[in-house]
Amino acid sequence: MKIAVLGPGGIGSxxxxxLARAGHEVTVVARGKRLEQLQRDRAIVTVAGERAxxxxxxxxDTTTEWDLVLVTVLVSQVDVVLPALASSAAKTVMFMxxxxxxxxxxxxxxxxxxxxxxxxxxxxxxxDGKLGSEIVTRGLLTTVTDAAWAKVFTDAGIxxxxxxxxxxxxxxxxxLVVPVMIASATAHARRxxxxxxxxxxxxxxxxxxxxxxxxxxxxxxxxxxxxxSRLPIPVLTSLLWSISRIDQVRKTGAAGYGEPRxxxxxxxxxxxxxxxxxxxxxx
Numbered sequence: 001m002k003i004a005v006l007g008p009g010g011i012g013s014x015x016x017x018x019l020a021r022a023g024h025e026v027t028v029v030a031r032g033k034r035l036e037q038l039q040r041d042r043a044i045v046t047v048a049g050e051r052a053x054x055x056x057x058x059x060x061d062t063t064t065e066w067d068l069v070l071v072t073v074l075v076s077q078v079d080v081v082l083p084a085l086a087s088s089a090a091k092t093v094m095f096m097x098x099x100x101x102x103x104x105x106x107x108x109x110x111x112x113x114x115x116x117x118x119x120x121x122x123x124x125x126x127x128d129g130k131l132g133s134e135i136v137t138r139g140l141l142t143t144v145t146d147a148a149w150a151k152v153f154t155d156a157g158i159x160x161x162x163x164x165x166x167x168x169x170x171x172x173x174x175x176l177v178v179p180v181m182i183a184s185a186t187a188h189a190r191r192x193x194x195x196x197x198x199x200x201x202x203x204x205x206x207x208x209x210x211x212x213x214x215x216x217x218x219x220x221x222x223x224x225x226x227x228x229s230r231l232p233i234p235v236l237t238s239l240l241w242s243i244s245r246i247d248q249v250r251k252t253g254a255a256g257y258g259e260p261r262x263x264x265x266x267x268x269x270x271x272x273x274x275x276x277x278x279x280x281x282x283x
Contacts, residue, residue, distance in 0.1 A: 001067040001152070004029060004090070006060060006081060008038065010124030010252075011096070012072035014133040015158065017044040020052035022156035027055040037129035047130045059084070066090040068149065072120075075099045076262050082109050094118050094149060098259055100174045100266035103167050117166045118144035119173065122158070125251045134248065135159075140224060143169060168218040172225050174263050175209025181253070181260040182281055183244040188253030193244035196237065201281055203236035208277040212267060215274065257283035 001024045005016045008028040020026040030038050035058055038044075043051040060069065062084055069090040073081060075097050085093050086109045094116035095106055107115040121136035121143070135158055136142070142160040144150050150160040163169050179202035183194050194202070210229040213220055220226040228236075243249050264282045267275050 001025065002064065003027070004060060004064075004066050004069045006069060006071045006085075007073035007077070008034060008044070009072065010126050010131065010133060011120050011122055012070065013044050013126065013131045014120070014122050014124045014135065015070055015072070015153075016054055017046065017050075017052045017131060017133075018135075018156045018158050019152075020044065020054050024156070025055075026052075027057055027061075029057050029060050031058060034126075034129070041129070045130055047127060047132045060088060062088040064089060066092075068092045068094060068152075071095045072097060074259060074262070075101070075266075076258065078106070082106075085110055090114065092116055092146070092149070094144065094146070096120060098170070098174060098177065098263060100171055100263050100270065103170075116144060116146040116149060117170075118142065118146075118149070118160070119166075119170065120158075123248055123252060125254065132251075140222065143222075163222065165219060165221060168213070168221050171213045171216065171218050172210070172220050172222075172229075174267070175206060175213055176225055176228065178209060178260045178263050178267075178278065179203065179206045179240060179281065180243060180249075181255075182257065182283060183240050184249045184253035185255070185257050185260070185283070186253070187244040187250045191250075194241060196241055199237045199241040199244070200233070201277070202240045203233050205277040205281045206236055206240075207233060208275055209267065212271055212275055212278075216270060 003024050004027045005012045006029045008030050016026050016028050038056040043053045093110040096118045121141050124133035137159050143163045145166050147162050150162050153160040187193050264278050
């Protein structure tokens, strides 16, 4: 299959690497330093020295009938690429990023018949252009709206499942991960885990996020995360305190505070005045 990956950071590079190794014709679309690295290597290169050959472009070729364009940019960057996606000849456009916003705008932009959404169960980093990633193979797996692409990803080594209500899934996930991302970014910056009082503030914000999801009429899903939402604040505090001391989690904090900040802003826009605890932790 002909697959374009738009935004080859850690997540996009993991998909590009695994899909290329599975025999698909993969093109990555990048910019800046990442573009220069990929143009030099003509491959996704891992920290272990493994290589998966890919084609490299600075822009998406809108005339190519891609079987899939996988969009792994940040939600704050999607508006820049939306016109190209809307005019492209791609058969399927799958967005894959953290968002709290309704999905209707993206669906309308590319057309309901081509629209898909997913979320990766992958921990990934780029160290001087070299990919380090850990693909979750049990428990909370990569989740998508399209069964056919779930099979393609699974066959390529990225186990994936289908979820019918991706908007509820994404909003629940945002409530869960915003405090985690802030904890990891803080731990990365100071090279030490967050304090107990910081973890408590983050736990209260997480609890508030879950309550916001319910307030907006969405379902807390999937079941394991819904179970987390019922944990008392002291238990959530302990989890966040501990997570901030895991090396792999700290490494993901190198991405900084931009993504959790954007998610908090989207939550605030969805329910003005309803999230004081989340506003209090906004970096």
